[in-house]
Amino acid sequence: MGMLTNKIKREDLKRGDHIYSYRRAYTYSHHARFYFVTTGIYVDAGNVIHFPRGEGQEIGTGTALDNIIGSSLPQHPLDNPCPICGDESRRDGVISSCIDCFLSGGDLYRYEYGVTRTFFLAKVCGGTCTLASSESPEQVIHRAMYFLRKGFGDYDVIKNNCEDFALCCKTGLRVIPTVSMGQSGQAASFQAAAGIVISSSLVFLARSSPLGFLATNVTGLAGGYGKYCVNRLANDIGVRRDVMRVVLEEET
Template structure:
């Protein structure tokens, strides 16, 4: 794997791998933990929906259809009908839903992290041994709602997989979660504001600099903000995190929610 792609073949999979697949023409990724024997444990918002906000935005952000229809359900997967979401087990085919297979990378250096311009593919944080990863995933599967309520920006499928791999949780209930996708979206807003700031501060130099240099300055400033904010939000870089045993996860999340 490298800077351009984390795509792998199925025969490269190992139990405890954090895997993902792109959905809806590369609009977002769905994440899970491969546990062996063709099974994936993952976290969803609600029955048949892998992502969402629970608001009108869901008309524009929607999940792919499952590989099997309701009339012909997969016998290898948990039945999501009537469920409000949570941690569930699916076969690899249903998890991928026709998409390609990618493996999330751990323990990358900052230069490599920033070279991956789109979030949700790697982290500076190191992975725990596979036996610890599998223990967390199976424990949360048994608890069903042990990972709490789904939140697009604070507690999504990528957050679940990263927790299983690292045991790390963000302390503050007001900040973004561990998700690289969410932090990229947040940072992209910084790009727009950064370009605006640069444009405003350098507008008086436009007659001297020329339009090309002027627009280039704003773009460079915005990209700098995007890169810094992505790095600052990464679970392996930020300092507001704690290692939480999975058996204590529910109490920790509940107490943090009350802050």
């Protein structure tokens, strides 16, 4: 792993790793193709505990995400379910899958913990690393197993998604429920990027001269990228203060 990619081989997996994969999907109209990320905690012997978005769970963000994000559950033909996991297409909440079902044909990546601010800002794509430190593999897996039994609340693409689940398992921290946004880097990156697109569109509408548009837009994009980086850093669970330590019922 390094600055360019977090991609790893299966033989490099370790117990308690926070892993993720990019899956190809389509909009509901099937006219556009995009990729989304699914994340989880690697347990052992090829088992992954994760928190996918199930069928029929409405997003309701009021953004373009409502139209493009579908279920992130592993998909199999009804007449050919996974011999290990069975049919997971209609399951809700935290689930356990074999790694083949989790990846669904995608590549394997490992999320990085305890990175420096310089390294964090250099990773343009959000949802790949954090300044926060990970707890021990035993604690991580114990927490993941607990959520597998008890659940992790209702899925929400912005406030409570699969990356929020994995971050909580790894760090024991969770964003205070009253805030409007969760702790995941993917959500922070999406909102920050959306702000850049909106500001760039306004600049375009405000400038009639091509040269004036070019000069202003380059400056605007540079400033927008700076805001994007600052927003990602400010929302990282390793620096924000609106978090609480999760105490499991059996620990009280």
